[in-house]
Amino acid sequence: MATRPDETHDSRDAAVVVAGSLLADSSARRWEIFAKQSITRQTELVRGKLDRTLEVAECGVGVRTFDGLRAGFASASGFGRPAVERTVRAALAGAVEADDPMPPARLIGSVNVAPGPNMPARGWAQHIGNELELALASLSDGRIGLERLIIQEGRYCWVLATGEGCVIDHQRVAASILVEIRVGERSGLWREWLHVADPETFDPAAAAARVGNRALLTEHDITSDHGLHDLILHPEVSAHLFAGIAPLFLARDEATDPLPRLLDPQGLLAAYAVTVVDDRADASAPVVGPCDGEGLPARRTLLLDEGAPRHRVASFADARRFDETPRGGAVRLSYRDCPTSGFANLMIVTDDGSPATELLAASRRALYLLRPVGPVVCDLEADRYSIIASGVWLKQQRVCGWHPVVELSGGLGAMLRRIEAVGTDLGWYQTAVGFVGAPSLLIRRQPVVG
Amino acid sequence: MRGNHPRFEDLFLERRLEIRVAEGEATASCRVDGAAVRWRFGSRSVMHAAAGVSDRVIEGLLSRYSYRPSVPAVSGRDGAGLEPPEGWTAWARGVAAGFPGRSATIRYLQRQAVVIRREGWQPVNAPGLVRIEHDPRRGRALLAVWRRPELGDWIRRLIEPPPRRTWSPPPGLKGPIVLTDGTAGPLLHELVGHLAEGDLVAAGRSPLIGLGGAALTEAAIDVIDDPGRFDLPGAFDADDEGVTAQPIPLLRSGRLCGLLCDRETARLCETRPGRGRRADWRSPPVPRLSNLVVTGGNHTADDLVSGVDAGLVVTRLAGASVDPVSSRAVLRVERGFEIRKGRRRRPLSRCELTGGVTEILAGIDPAVGNDPTTDWRLGWCVKDGMPLATGSEAPTLIVRNLEVL
Secondary structure (H helix, E strand, O other): OOOOHHHHHHHHHHHHHHHHHHHHOOOOOEEEEEEEEEEEEEEEEEOOEEEEEEEEEEEEEEEEEEOOOEEEEEEEEOOOHHHHHHHHHHHHHOOEEOOOOOOOHHHOOOOOOOOOOOOOOOOHHHHHHHHHHHHHHHHHOOOEEEEEEEEEEEEEEEEEEEOOOOEEEEEEEEEEEEEEEEEOOOOOEEEEEEEEOOHHHOOHHHHHHHHHHHHHHHHOOEOOOEEEEEEEEOHHHHHHHHHHHHHHHEOOOHHHOOHHHHOOOOOOOOOOOOOEEEEOOOOOOOOOOOEOOOOOEOOEEEEEEOOEEOOOEOOHHHHHHOOOOOOOOEEOOOOOOOOEEOOOEEEEOOOOOEOHHHHHHOOOEEEEEEEEOOOOEEEOOOOEEEEEEEEEEEEOOEEEEEEEEEEEEEEHHHHHOOEEEEEOOOEEEEEOOEEEEEOOEEEEEEEEEO | OOOOOOEEEEEEEEEEEEEEEEOOOOOEEEEEEEEEEEEEEOOEEEEEEEEOOOHHHHHHHHOOOOOOOOOOOOOOOOOOOOOOOOOHHHHHHHHHHOOHHHOEEEEEEEEEEEEEEOOEEEEEEOOOEEEEEEOHHHOEEEEEEOOOOOHHHHHHHHHOOOOOOOEOOOOOOOOOEEEOOOOHHHHHHHHHHHHHEHHHHHOOOOOOOOOOOOEOOOOOOOEEEOOOOOOOOOOOOEOOOOOEOOOEEEEEOOEEOOOEOOHHHHHHHOOOOOOEEOOOOOOOOEEOOOEEEEOOOOEOHHHHHHOOOEEEEEEEEEEEEEEOOOOEEEEEEEEEEEEEOOEEEEEEOOEEEEEEHHHHHHOEOOOOEOOOEEOOOOOEEEEOOEEEEOEEEEOOEEEOOOEEO
């Protein structure tokens, strides 16, 4: 039968036992076994009609070893004995001379995470699709056309076991919705990804407002403008901008580190309004777990404290290599991947933020960037950024025109230090560096040619 | 459909091997096997997939409904699985050691698949690939078919540090841009390849809709999507829906003449299938291009540069993208030069070039280089979050409607 997490819990644990006994009889002095199984269900509705359903069951094992001199890693799909044996053999055979990459047992542990919601009942996806369609129609008097909805529901569980006897077991449910809408013919297709922290409390009306409100602004006439404007970045644009500077928050070699060159004389990378964290302990964020990718307890790591760089994210091996304190900065995307330094939930803190409506009202002449239409590029070495986005012009708090493609570029550090305020409208987005949670941002006096 | 039974479409079995080598790190090997069955309920499609290719997994997938289809037996499925070529790991260790500062990750990627339909089964073979990521923050990478003779030269060029003193072209600069050393391939991959994909066309989202038969460019180039080119990374002998690979011309003498479709969009667009490609067994096939091959003209690259009074020549790209919504393309330039009075002058800083899709195509100069060159930099193409290996080979082209961002 096809693999299902509830049915194969035993197979998962049996795979860990088999791997453990093979490793105990091997040359490995230390080892770590990561076994994961997941089931994901994806429902796709096109113009309200059920178009496609995907159901994927996956399981596999990843093994890290260290024999006192050499470190190895291998992974394979399946929980059967042949797959486990092959994985252990490959990890030992592929080992190369290296420091022990695994954290010592004394650092391994876990924190309590709030119990996750249950997997939504079958039919939830179609129900939510219908509700969202109604909510969008009511928001816009029918001016928004719902083109496509992709609803993903997933349930996964994993176990991390080490040769020293540490065992961390975790299971979780995750859900998200990709919405594609169209407003008239001019502004094309609008795509929004929604993280659903709890399917039971998902509010279709709030989701429809988030998806639809900015798209409706493009109904204004197309106009252009230039000169010094305040910039207001929609959370999606902010998220991609901060994904662009995220490499600055990873531990790295001093010789090639661009961060010092981006700081102002006061040691600030960004304005006081900006505090950035990698939050692995927030139960409402997209990536939730009791520990990082190699077993260090989940925590919130302060990366940028009121504009000033504080800590950096690193796996245990990178923390040792770059002389950082290990803070649990490893990510392990699946059983296939060896843990590496990375972000789980990179987030701009909004505790002292203002509602987005106040940001919009705080400017007499502004360009409100609604969404990126090309890659947001941050050249950290050259201290430059470029954003290609679609936006609307605001004068005296009123929208006075839409600009389908506006191109902005300039000094990156200077722009980050002109962020005057952050909003409270935090949204999660998938980016090249993982999940980024960002609010609207108000940036004062940027030169604009539109 | 028979009664209320779902219609069985295909069973897909796949084995993937990835070996990863980085300086100072363990050699990481990852083997992933999986199977997927697709069904159709009227206009709705359903796919069930599971890890493994054992009889038990396949039986579980085929027995999801009361109606269990009979499928042909496949021989050779119980083989030992994929293995890396002999000596690859030692070769990769040597290459990794040649990069400064432990900055490179070298991967060997191999896949084998079988598509089983009622009428029979079709093996899917693809070449083993080498992917090297060097300084991934700046997007420096290489993708090539393993054992391609030029691989050593491409690696040397990837390691080469950028020039120290560079010139930033001013934003808004709009002059003739000479795309040489294969860099025209990624541009046409975006402008013609992606926008001729059946899903965009069937959904009414491609700016090329309605332009069938029309001359998109004055340049009399042929642009062909050719999965049979096994020296390029996007090669396969059958697509992931079991359709035998055939070249599909997209432009003939600059005129739009073809689309890239999977079985479903081929039916909607009334054309032939053959480009249903899966990111892996967990993903359904979608229309994707393979290797975009552009025919050469009569001019040497040097002649084309010398005919430009003031402009830019691009010798290497760091990335390219197209947004079907805004109908704009962006090229991220990694290396190049300013051209003044027909000669290469100052080396370029990294910069972006942008323009509208149809305007860029209309602005391609009729003079075409006689130097079709493989692009080794890009090729790892991501669409809707799904990465696939693709390839391109193109001669030097002059484009007039690109603007510095």
